[in-house]
Amino acid sequence: MEALIKHFKKYIPLDDEQLKLIESRIVKRKIKRRQMILQEGFVCKHYSFVTQGLFRMYGVDDKGFEHNIQFAAEGDWIADLGSFHSKKQSKLFIEALEPSEIIQIEQKDLYFLYLNVLKLDRVFKVTIENKFIELQDRVLQTFSSTAEQRYLSFLEHYANLASRLPNTHIASYLGITPEFLSKIRKNLSTKS
Template structure:
């Protein structure tokens, strides 16, 4: 499992064998079966999690038991609840596995230690945070300015690998529409092709 993470890291930053060993020593492997939780609402999130295999989602459940998907994550993605991690507060979200999945977990304390000890690791973290911020801005803009069909087309264009692996009702939730609306949009777009 660590080999996948090491390849990811080395594709982004230069690390010595000693630095890779430091990182490997603090990684904990976590395997999840399909539908198994990584995090449940109300629990405190204490890790940075890197996905080596599988597909997960982050979502909330409202008072009418409706699920609202915030994001999906697949191999070579990071996942977790930053707010809970940074503030030590109970999470408002659930994270579960859509497929059997394997992750590497690094505790908050160990992660901070790696950033202090390995400057280029800190640089990578900063880059990931910057890209996440841009992606969140784009998602908010799309959700308030695009119609349902445009949202779906943008999702398919930007995340085709996820679109093929995630059930349609979850994609509908992510896009803020009903499964029926998504089904109608998919039928209409297939007729256009």
């Protein structure tokens, strides 16, 4: 649990009573490689904090093709927030790409903690703001850069993830096919 407490304390101070309250409402889980912690058609019941391992969140289109929309590694939160808050069925999947460990909070417990640990709103505000900024950058890049530029930017920005991910998942995240990524990589290697 310590990783999560440490994460909270980066943003707000917590006294012992608050710590106990938080610890009573969170659950630690081990997740196997390939295991799903969210599947299409189910409500996303947990906000998950990754303490070990790597996840991807993806959607599946009309033709059955998967599209990665987010990765989450150590220190990241992951959930389908739309489903989590609205309690509507999710259209997304979250899958472990490595053997992993997470700390989960259920929706009702998070809402309880928001009421009883006053400044907790602040932690989640800052977290989601940072993710929003990142995502907005990605949207702009998608429309204003070539696939090659986006690939290079991914390598630079997520060097640690890139080395843990098969190219096929990177291609999906960039919105291109693995074949085309392969072409890009060949191009880059002959350039330099």
